[in-house]
Amino acid sequence: MMSTWLKDKEIATHFRVSVKTITRWAKRGMPRIREGGVVLYAAEDCEAWLRSRMQAMREARPPRAGRPRRQADL
Numbered sequence: 284m285m286s287t288w289l290k291d292k293e294i295a296t297h298f299r300v301s302v303k304t305i306t307r308w309a310k311r312g313m314p315r316i317r318e319g320g321v322v323l324y325a326a327e328d329c330e331a332w333l334r335s336r337m338q339a340m341r342e343a344r345p346p347r348a349g350r351p352r353r354q355a356d357l
Contacts, residue, residue, distance in 0.1 A: 286325035294324040298333070308333075 295302045305324075309315055314328040 286327055288323045289326055291322060291324070294326065294329060297326055298329075311336075 289297060291302050291305050295305045298305070305313070309322070309324075313324070313332050315322050315324045317323075
Protein backbone atom coordinates (compact mmCIF):
# COMPACT_ATOMS: atom_id res chain seq x y z
CA MET A 284 0.00 0.00 0.00
CA MET A 285 1.40 3.39 -0.98
CA SER A 286 1.72 6.02 1.72
CA THR A 287 0.05 9.36 1.34
CA TRP A 288 2.74 12.00 1.88
CA LEU A 289 1.54 15.29 3.33
CA LYS A 290 3.18 18.62 4.11
CA ASP A 291 2.85 20.16 7.57
CA LYS A 292 -0.29 22.19 6.77
CA GLU A 293 -1.90 19.17 5.13
CA ILE A 294 -1.18 16.80 8.03
CA ALA A 295 -2.45 19.48 10.45
CA THR A 296 -5.70 19.62 8.49
CA HIS A 297 -5.84 15.81 8.44
CA PHE A 298 -5.68 15.67 12.26
CA ARG A 299 -7.65 18.92 12.74
CA VAL A 300 -4.87 20.52 14.79
CA SER A 301 -2.60 23.51 14.28
CA VAL A 302 0.72 23.43 12.45
CA LYS A 303 2.31 24.32 15.81
CA THR A 304 0.90 21.09 17.28
CA ILE A 305 2.34 19.11 14.35
CA THR A 306 5.74 20.72 14.97
CA ARG A 307 5.52 19.80 18.66
CA TRP A 308 4.52 16.20 17.83
CA ALA A 309 7.40 15.96 15.33
CA LYS A 310 9.84 17.00 18.07
CA ARG A 311 8.34 14.23 20.23
CA GLY A 312 8.95 11.61 17.57
CA MET A 313 6.15 11.67 15.02
CA PRO A 314 7.62 10.03 11.89
CA ARG A 315 8.60 12.33 9.03
CA ILE A 316 11.16 12.69 6.28
CA ARG A 317 12.96 15.69 4.89
CA GLU A 318 12.97 15.75 1.10
CA GLY A 319 14.77 18.62 -0.56
CA GLY A 320 14.19 20.98 2.36
CA VAL A 321 10.51 20.04 2.67
CA VAL A 322 9.26 18.01 5.63
CA LEU A 323 6.80 15.29 4.62
CA TYR A 324 4.62 13.08 6.80
CA ALA A 325 3.18 9.66 5.88
CA ALA A 326 -0.42 9.88 7.05
CA GLU A 327 -0.69 6.18 7.94
CA ASP A 328 2.55 6.19 9.95
CA CYS A 329 1.51 9.33 11.80
CA GLU A 330 -1.88 7.83 12.64
CA ALA A 331 -0.20 4.72 14.05
CA TRP A 332 2.26 6.87 16.03
CA LEU A 333 -0.56 8.94 17.50
CA ARG A 334 -2.59 5.83 18.40
CA SER A 335 0.41 4.32 20.23
CA ARG A 336 1.00 7.60 22.14
CA MET A 337 -2.64 7.78 23.16
CA GLN A 338 -2.59 4.16 24.33
CA ALA A 339 0.58 4.76 26.35
CA MET A 340 -1.00 7.83 27.97
CA ARG A 341 -4.13 5.85 28.88
CA GLU A 342 -2.05 3.08 30.44
CA ALA A 343 0.07 5.55 32.42
CA ARG A 344 -2.91 7.46 33.77
CA PRO A 345 -3.74 6.70 37.42
CA PRO A 346 -7.25 5.42 38.18
CA ARG A 347 -9.88 8.10 38.63
CA ALA A 348 -10.42 9.19 42.23
CA GLY A 349 -13.83 8.78 43.79
CA ARG A 350 -14.72 5.65 41.91
CA PRO A 351 -13.98 2.31 43.55
CA ARG A 352 -12.15 -0.13 41.34
CA ARG A 353 -14.16 -3.07 40.16
CA GLN A 354 -12.70 -6.50 39.69
CA ALA A 355 -13.06 -6.05 35.92
CA ASP A 356 -10.81 -2.95 36.13
CA LEU A 357 -7.95 -4.95 37.59
